[in-house]
Amino acid sequence: MTMLVSPLIGEVNASAAGPANDGIAGLRRAPGIELPFASQILRFNRRHKDFVFAAARNYGDVFHMKGTVAGGATITCHPDHVKSLFTAKPELVPTITTESALAPVVGPHSVLTTNGARHMAQRKMLLPPFHGKSIANYSAVIEEATERELARWRMGETLDLSLAMQRLTLDVILAGVFGVGDDPSRKEKVLTQAVTWLMQASTTPLAQLAEVMHIGRTEAFGGMAWALKAFDKTVYDVIEERRQQMADGEERLDVLSLLLATTDDTGAPLSDHELRDELVSLLLAGHETTANTVAWAFERLTRSPRAYADFRDAVRGDDADEAAAMTERVINETMRSRPVIPMVGRRPTVDWQLGEFGVPAGTAIAMSILLVHHREDLYPRAAEFLPERWEGHKPGTYTWLPFGGGTRRCLGAALAMAELRVAIPAIAKRFDLMPDRPEAEAPLHRNVTMIPQRGGRVVVVGKAG
Numbered sequence: 001m002t003m004l005v006s007p008l009i010g011e012v013n014a015s016a017a018g019p020a021n022d023g024i025a026g027l028r029r030a031p032g033i034e035l036p037f038a039s040q041i042l043r044f045n046r047r048h049k050d051f052v053f054a055a056a057r058n059y060g061d062v063f064h065m066k067g068t069v070a071g072g073a074t075i076t077c078h079p080d081h082v083k084s085l086f087t088a089k090p091e092l093v094p095t096i097t098t099e100s101a102l103a104p105v106v107g108p109h110s111v112l113t114t115n116g117a118r119h120m121a122q123r124k125m126l127l128p129p130f131h132g133k134s135i136a137n138y139s140a141v142i143e144e145a146t147e148r149e150l151a152r153w154r155m156g157e158t159l160d161l162s163l164a165m166q167r168l169t170l171d172v173i174l175a176g177v178f179g180v181g182d183d184p185s186r187k188e189k190v191l192t193q194a195v196t197w198l199m200q201a202s203t204t205p206l207a208q209l210a211e212v213m214h215i216g217r218t219e220a221f222g223g224m225a226w227a228l229k230a231f232d233k234t235v236y237d238v239i240e241e242r243r244q245q246m247a248d249g250e251e252r253l254d255v256l257s258l259l260l261a262t263t264d265d266t267g268a269p270l271s272d273h274e275l276r277d278e279l280v281s282l283l284l285a286g287h288e289t290t291a292n293t294v295a296w297a298f299e300r301l302t303r304s305p306r307a308y309a310d311f312r313d314a315v316r317g318d319d320a321d322e323a324a325a326m327t328e329r330v331i332n333e334t335m336r337s338r339p340v341i342p343m344v345g346r347r348p349t350v351d352w353q354l355g356e357f358g359v360p361a362g363t364a365i366a367m368s369i370l371l372v373h374h375r376e377d378l379y380p381r382a383a384e385f386l387p388e389r390w391e392g393h394k395p396g397t398y399t400w401l402p403f404g405g406g407t408r409r410c411l412g413a414a415l416a417m418a419e420l421r422v423a424i425p426a427i428a429k430r431f432d433l434m435p436d437r438p439e440a441e442a443p444l445h446r447n448v449t450m451i452p453q454r455g456g457r458v459v460v461v462g463k464a465g
């Protein structure tokens with residue numbers, strides 16, 4: 001029975017899911033998308049949103065697509081199926097990030113690409129600096145980086161918000177992870193330029209072809225290998241420099257220093273290769289996602305006049321609690337309607353049940369965050385941007401998934417939320433923005449992310465205060 005608990009947040013019918021201990025002989029296989037192989041991959045990468053929406057319309061909650069990972073992936077958008085995968089023992093549900101186009105870039109030693117005991121040990125090592133309490137140490141850094149960025153904005157200027165926000169989020173990562181202050185002459189700053197360049201280059205059609213060619217590989221090749229070599233040289237230089245500083249007795253709180261001081265069970269320190277993979281992962285996972293979430297927030301707000309006006313009134317008013325509550329609703333709704341990572345996946349090592357369907361062991365199961373977030377039974381008027389749907393509601397663990405979940409839940413979620421809670425209201429408080437074109441920006445699929453096609457482009461039409 002479907003029970004509606006609020007006009008704007010609902011509940012869905014229950015669906016059995018989990019390891020199929022009695023086997024899957026009696027269960028049907030998920031319907032396969034009836035399109036040629038190449039067409040499926042192309043649509044998945046080029047028009048991700050339209051592709052998964054059409055599949056859900058045609059086949060329902062569960063369907064199977066060819067390509068993207070070996071053997072294709074069974075895709076689900078039912079919260080009970082999501083729960084079964086997020087709450088399963090980690091050894092039963094290894095991640096498929098290992099097989100994504102990201103793997104050759106972040107390398108085999110990254111927390112993103114390891115599984116099993118090694119992954120759990122890495123999470124244990126990385127959790128303390130990313131824990132909510134530690135994030136308080138970064139709040140001054142976040143505020144200063146926001147201030148620096150907003151001071152550059154001029155009346156009448158057209159801004160690519162994604163790029164503008166990447167400057168901010170990279171500053172925060174460089175401070176928190178690499179331990180660098182705002183000194184443009186620092187070597188680590190070269191990483192900023194290199195990452196921005198790598199990211200921009202990866203939206204070109206050629207790079208998207210390279211992305212498809214890297215699927216299933218663990219090492220980069222061709223142009224990607226060349227670009228990474230130059231980038232890696234700087235990362236290794238930074239590691240060496242920090243090691244030297246620590247040997248000289250400098251006390252530091254950044255993640256790199258913490259990793260340098262860490263030893264494994266045998267007492268051995270992390271190798272340079274392991275350190276490099278971890279740092280590059282944090283740099284890549286940590287800046288583009290957050291920056292594009294801010295870009296999506298204003299892409300949506302500037303096309304939702306009533307929600308934008310209410311938000312501006314709240315953040316410009318005297319009631320700090322009301323401003324914080326409205327900010328939370330805007331963030332929740334942005335991440336619901338435009339999750340920057342639209343899908344996460346696992347490859348169960350045992351047979352799995354997804355409602356009426358059986359999935360053989362070893363088949364990838366992808367959870368479509370985008371589709372879960374657009375279920376009409378869960379989020380009535382799902383296509384609309386309605387921050388007020390969160391009034392009196394907390395996001396559900398298996399129904400609001402922008403950070404994934406279970407033992408793979410985003411390590412940087414608390415840091416990302418801290419950045420969003422500063423940057424989004426600060427922009428709304430100080431500036432009036434308008435979209436540069438009235439039509440909504442289409443979502444562009446880049447690597448594993450879904451970003452506004454034109455960067456979340458807005459014009460500064462007013463300055464407050």
Ligand code: HEM
Pocket residue numbers: 095111112113123173281282283285286287289290293340341344345401402403404405406407408409410411412413415416
């Ligand atoms: C709005 C911003 C962000 C979003 C939407 C986001 C989203 C995600 C998602 C969906 C996953 C995969 C979870 C899964 O497979 O269940 C993930 C993993 C991860 N994220 Fe984030 N992320 C964001 C910001 C950050 C930041 C700021 C950092 C660090 C500086 C970070 C570091 C990581 C790491 C290390 C993992 C891998 C966790 C693991 O496999 O154990 N992320 N993130």
